[in-house]
Amino acid sequence: MSPDIETLIQKISRLPGLGPRSARRIVIHLIRNREQSLEPLLQNMDHVFKNVQVCPACFNIDTFSDVCSICSDKKRRQDVICIVENVADLWAIERTSCFGGQYHVLKGLLSSLEGQGPEFLMLEELQKRCHENSVTEIIIALSATVEGQTTEHYIKSFFKNKDIKITSLARGIPVGGELDYMDDGTLFAAFSARG
């Protein structure tokens, strides 16, 4: 194997979810299907990564010219903003089509371990945007982890005395979940929020 191919396998094996074995399979697949699989992939990658940028309004990552496709979509509600941790979470919510408002994408959650302070939340920018668009509700859609909860509390206290309703996703039994497999925290949350 030439050093070029070896380096390529190494680089691909460092992508999330992949290892040396799967990287080798992918490289062999790409080499074998050069015309059908590789050339279009390379062009597509090149195009996306030359055009991708962070939306100045909601910090979503997308390919666009001015603001991102969600911010520029006039059919979406302008008065509700949903706070998500990252673009993956935004995509997950968009796939369900259950939310038709705007987003605010954090750079990360508050985490003293990883040195992520309040500047990762860009709440001043969010506050300014809320004021300009007369936002009435902010939905906090963060993971139910320690970092997610800490961040949620911080955001709630930041918007405490402002005239905006702050809500967060319901905690409870996931759809299809069996009771005796649930942990104590989930059961407790499901009982407290019963209705």
Place this chain on the structure above:
Amino acid sequence: MSPDIETLIQKISRLPGLGPRSARRIVIHLIRNREQSLEPLLQNMDHVFKNVQVCPACFNIDTFSDVCSICSDKKRRQDVICIVENVADLWAIERTSCFGGQYHVLKGLLSSLEGQGPEFLMLEELQKRCHENSVTEIIIALSATVEGQTTEHYIKSFFKNKDIKITSLARGIPVGGELDYMDDGTLFAAFSARG
């Protein structure tokens, strides 16, 4: 999500071993680590796929100028040729460093289901090469599957009346394998080839 990114995710999810979820993770990782992870990967891919070619002697796929690095390595034995199904198998054998001769890489195994006939084995080319390099042994290193065995028989009958020793990899209990987990075929092969 812009259509560009969606197409990219689709293309990546079609690579072997990946699905839509892992493709999304990879794309987000690449977008986020544009300088460190993406630019070098793109350059590397582009370089490899512009330079990769099939070796005219052994049909190995590699980046080289004249013949592949194995064929041009004068330290390797010229009188032993190992037949492998594909480049992945060649790489696997090279990783163990247990073989120091030449290779002959098939385009595929004989398979009537997939319409792969004897032209996939390129045995005339192999025979010519054996003659030119006065090869004394051909090692058949094919998988112990039905297609592998059929191909092995075909190769053996092709070289029947020529003055070349044809051997194939030993069948038996894999190292670390427990007896009571072995299938009948493996046990039978291990008993027949005991020594």
